[in-house]
Amino acid sequence: MKKLAGLPALAVLSALSVAALGCSSKEKASQQEEGPRWTIGMSQCNLGEPWRVQMNADIRKAAEAHPELRVVFKDAQNDNLRQRSHVEEYVRTGVDLIIISPKEAAPLTQPVADAYGRGIPVIVLDRRVLGDRYTCFIGADNKRIGRAAGRWIAERLGGSGRVVELKGLMTSTPGQDRHSGFVGGIRGSQVEVIFEADMKWLEPNARQEMESALARFEDIDLVYAHNDPGAHGAYLAAKAAGREQEIIFVGIDGLPQEGQIYVKQGLLEASFEYPTGGKEAVETALEILSGQEVPREITLSSRVFTTANVEQGGEWLEQ
Ligand code: FRU
Numbered sequence: 001m002k003k004l005a006g007l008p009a010l011a012v013l014s015a016l017s018v019a020a021l022g023c024s025s026k027e028k029a030s031q032q033e034e035g036p037r038w039t040i041g042m043s044q045c046n047l048g049e050p051w052r053v054q055m056n057a058d059i060r061k062a063a064e065a066h067p068e069l070r071v072v073f074k075d076a077q078n079d080n081l082r083q084r085s086h087v088e089e090y091v092r093t094g095v096d097l098i099i100i101s102p103k104e105a106a107p108l109t110q111p112v113a114d115a116y117g118r119g120i121p122v123i124v125l126d127r128r129v130l131g132d133r134y135t136c137f138i139g140a141d142n143k144r145i146g147r148a149a150g151r152w153i154a155e156r157l158g159g160s161g162r163v164v165e166l167k168g169l170m171t172s173t174p175g176q177d178r179h180s181g182f183v184g185g186i187r188g189s190q191v192e193v194i195f196e197a198d199m200k201w202l203e204p205n206a207r208q209e210m211e212s213a214l215a216r217f218e219d220i221d222l223v224y225a226h227n228d229p230g231a232h233g234a235y236l237a238a239k240a241a242g243r244e245q246e247i248i249f250v251g252i253d254g255l256p257q258e259g260q261i262y263v264k265q266g267l268l269e270a271s272f273e274y275p276t277g278g279k280e281a282v283e284t285a286l287e288i289l290s291g292q293e294v295p296r297e298i299t300l301s302s303r304v305f306t307t308a309n310v311e312q313g314g315e316w317l318e319q
Contacts, residue, residue, distance in 0.1 A: 036070035038097065038289050040282075041090035045103035045127070046078040049201065049229055050258045051276065055101060055126070058278025066286060080107035087111040091118060097289060099281050101125040104171045109133075121288045125277050128173040132296075136284055138277045140300040142177030145252060145272045148304060148317045149178070150185015152270060153224060153250060160190030161221035164213045166234055168226035169200045174274075178226045178252060194220070199230050206233030214241050222248040228259040228271055235267050254305050254314070263310045273303040273314065 040063070047053055056073055063071045072095070076083030080103050088111055090098050098115055102108035105128055113133030116122045121135040128137060153163065165182070168175030175198070195213040199205035206225060213220065214237060223238075225231035231251030238244040252272045253259045259271030277300055287294050303314035 037068040038070070039095045040069060040071045040285055041086075041093075041095035041098045042071055042073045043083055043086045043090065043098065043100040043102075044073060044075050045083055045101055047075045048078065049227070050255055051227070051253050051274070052101070054255055054257075055276035055278045058276050059099070059282055062279040062282035066282070069282070069286070071282075076103060078103060080104055083108060084111045087115055091115045091120060095120065097121045097123070097285050099123045099125055099285065100129075102127050102129055102172075104169065105130050105173055106171065121285075123281050123284055123288075125281050126174065126274075135288060136294050136296060136298065138280050138284065138298045138300065139174075140274055140277075140302045142174045142274075143181035143184075144317060145274065145302055146178040146181020146183075147185040148181075148302075149224060149250060149252065149270075149272055150182040150187075150191075152185075152304065152306075153182075153222060154186050154189035154191050156248065156269070157189075157191055157221055160192075162192055162194045162217065162219055164210065164217075164220055164223045164234070165193050165196040166199045166206045166209055166223060166225040166230045167196060168198075168230070170198050172201075175201075175226055182224060199225070199233070201227055201230065203229035203233035206230035207237045208233075210234040210237035211241075214238060214243060220247050222250065225249070225251045227251060227274075228253040228255070228262060228268070231259075231268050231271070232262060235262075254303065260305050260310055260314075263305050263307060266307065270304055270306045272317075273305065275300045275302065 063069045074086040083103055098120055109129040112122050112129050116133045124134045124137045126139045167179055194217055197209040199209050223234040225234055228251035231249045235249050238247050249268045250270045251259055251268050252274055254271040254273035262268040263271050284294050302317050305314040309315050
């Protein structure tokens with residue numbers, strides 16, 4: 001919100017007269033009464049997975065250190081149209097900056113471009129939109145993560161094996177990049193993808209797809225899932241079929257309370273970290289709001305947690 005928006009006329013007058021007096025302590029006091037200086041509208045595509053709950057928590061925690069910031073959150077519950085209307089609502093109510101983690105690239109491109117076109121800075125977090133009508137993109141490099149996973153898997157399987165790939169939503173950029181990176185990572189090996197399906201990031205879908213894979217193939221060496229909920233769903237399907245011991249499970253996200261625990265428990269052999277970027281988004285927002293230039297793209301680094309290194313805090317991926 002703009003500093004004086006929505007205040008009763010009397011409050012506006014008194015704020016103006018304090019400013020006219022040029023009294024800095026009174027000015028400060030009046031600013032405190034007015035509350036935070038800037039409002040950020042955060043548009044989250046869904047809160048169904050622990051990873052997204054963590055992203056919001058990271059944003060909230062980083063913002064708490066800055067009383068000049070107020071963050072409002074909206075959850076689109078995995079619905080593009082709802083997320084679009086949330087962005088439009090933020091524009092209508094005049095937030096100072098928008099952070100969006102979009103569900104899918106194409107449907108959210110226009111509302112983001114419109115907000116940006118009206119002079120509202122937009123930080124796109126984790127999943128991308130199309131084109132370049134936004135202020136800054138923040139996220140880890142999903143191609144690099146996919147490639148690292150492919151190389152790790154090829155090595156773990158001794159150069160050959162039969163793999164099930166459970167993809168994230170293929171109309172979202174992390175799904176596309178985790179797939180193409182992986183294909184590059186296994187190139188030159190004898191690793192073969194015998195079954196692939198789009199589980200749309202969702203554990204119940206992954207479980208169902210894995211049931212089909214198990215019914216069709218007697219021999220599966222490894223499951224590469226584009227996120228940890230997907231890897232966990234596949235593990236549960238294999239366990240129900242009594243085949244979890246013969247299959248290796250690999251996922252992505254690596255949250256301390258999710259993927260890292262699965263690795264410690266031996267459910268997954270590896271989970272590749274996908275940082276939420278919540279803290280970086282708030283820091284970047286502050287820079288933008290205080291008039292500083294920020295890069296168009298901020299790439300976050302990532303670790304791999306394996307059975308061998310999870311207790312030591314994982315290992316950083318090569319840049
Ligand atoms: C959560 C999630 C994460 C994944 C990210 C990709 O909705 O599926 O598990 O890493 O989104 O955007």
